[in-house]
Amino acid sequence: MTDADTRTGATGAIGVTSAIGTAEPGRADDGLRERVEALVVIATGRVVSADDLRGAGGSLVEAGVNSIAYINLLEALERLYGVELDTERDPEALATVDGIVRLVRAAGRGGDGTPA
Template identity: 35%
Template structure:
């Protein structure tokens, strides 16, 4: 799942980051150049790909890393 999420991050920022860059990140993705627009694209892609809904009024710090994204998606899918 992490590999696919890294691909989605890369696609969301128009290839500015490679999936390998995303997976190797040791800082929040925003520090690597993932903009708010790219985050919105990523959220849309995650919702379509995994059939979940991201609540933007809640805590969205899971968007900071692939590990956070993977944990959030797994939890959201098991809660559905």
């Protein structure tokens, strides 16, 4: 990501994961939920806020996440948590923050990206 990308809010999966850093070991689902929300905010170039997500009941579409931001989010989640996300197999789960948290947990990944 270049300085111009940072100024304009442009981001890719690498920018998303490097901006979010590593999680603290032992965080509960609420911590994982907050981290997923933060990834959404960064993946959208801060167009969608955590408050937008909460106001939309966690729905990515209702909060305003577009298709490019969605792809950035999925790539970041796969890199950060080492999970394989399949939009055809799990479309409903990948449509909400809580669904994403459940998939990450079901894959046996903790908040720090290591096996739970």
